[in-house]
Each structure stands twice: as C-alpha cells, then as structure tokens.
Amino acid sequence: MREKIGLVYKGKKITIHDVEKVSKFKEGIGLMFHHREKCPAMLFEFKKPNKMKIHSLFVFFPFVGVWMDNENKIIEIKFVRPWKLSVSPKKNFYKLLEIPVNKKYRREIMLLVESQKDL
Numbered sequence: 103m104r105e106k107i108g109l110v111y112k113g114k115k116i117t118i119h120d121v122e123k124v125s126k127f128k129e130g131i132g133l134m135f136h137h138r139e140k141c142p143a144m145l146f147e148f149k150k151p152n153k154m155k156i157h158s159l160f161v162f163f164p165f166v167g168v169w170m171d172n173e174n175k176i177i178e179i180k181f182v183r184p185w186k187l188s189v190s191p192k193k194n195f196y197k198l199l200e201i202p203v204n205k206k207y208r209r210e211i212m213l214l215v216e217s218q219k220d221l
Contacts, residue, residue: 103143107199109168111176116213118201121145132156133200138163141202151194158186164203166211169195179214 106119122142124132132144141163148154156167161184169177178191180201184188201207201214 105172107143107145109170109174109176111214116210118143118199118207118210119217120206121163121199123143123147132161133158133202134160134167136161136202138202139204139206141204143199143201143207146198146200148196151196153190155190156182156198156200157188157189158184161185166201166203166214167191168199168201168214169193170197170199172196181215185213 104122106117107121109118111115114199120142122144124144124146129146132146133141151172158165164181164183167180167182167189169179171177174197177193177195180189180191182189201211203211
C-alpha cells in the first residue's frame with residue numbers, strides 16, 4: 103500500500119505522494135532495477151538509530167536521499183547519481199526516503215535540492 107509523507111524543510115511544508123514503505127524483504131533492493139518514470143518514492147524505517155551506508159549500483163537514474171529522525175525531521179539531503187558505491191549521512195537516522203528524479207516528483211525535488219543544476 104502506498105501513502106503520503108509530510109516533511110518540513112526550511113520552513114516549507116512538502117508532501118511526498120505515492121510513497122512505498124519498504125518491507126524487510128525488499129530492504130536490500132530499494133530502487134535497483136526499477137524504471138525511472140514508474141518508480142515510487144521508497145521509505146525505509148529502522149527501529150534503532152543507525153548510520154548505514156547505501157549505494158546506487160544497478161540504479162539507472164539519479165535520486166534524492168532524505169535522511170530523517172524518528173519524527174520526520176530532516177537530518178540530511180543528498181543528490182545521488184547512478185552507480186555510486188557508497189553514500190551515507192553524517193549523523194545517525196531512523197528513516198531514509200529515496201525519491202527518484204522523475205516527472206512525478208519534480209516539484210518536491212526542486213524544493214529539497216538546493217543545487218538545482220544537478221537536475
């Protein structure tokens with residue numbers, strides 16, 4: 103089941119629609135092998151704070167990683183290019199939202215990514 107998630111970033115309320123909560127089974131796959139325009143945003147939730155690294159191997163399009171605390175407060179945002187071996191935030195997090203750079207999420211990404219030249 104897909105849902106929406108509300109974020110506040112720099113005083114702006116941002117709602118991300120069509121978010122898929124990732125099950126433990128799909129946790130290791132994430133955005134890998136998905137088609138850019140059909141791919142939903144994916145939310146990974148963890149019970150304990152962690153500093154796990156992610157990668158973008160076999161992800162054929164860029165995405166935005168949004169690391170959050172347990173109350174959806176944004177800790178860090180990174181623009182992730184395809185085929186990166188390792189990406190991690192500086193602080194511990196409870197949630198990770200991966201938003202594919204596609205037409206569906208263009209407006210939300212423009213609000214989140216400061217350096218829009220990457221888009």
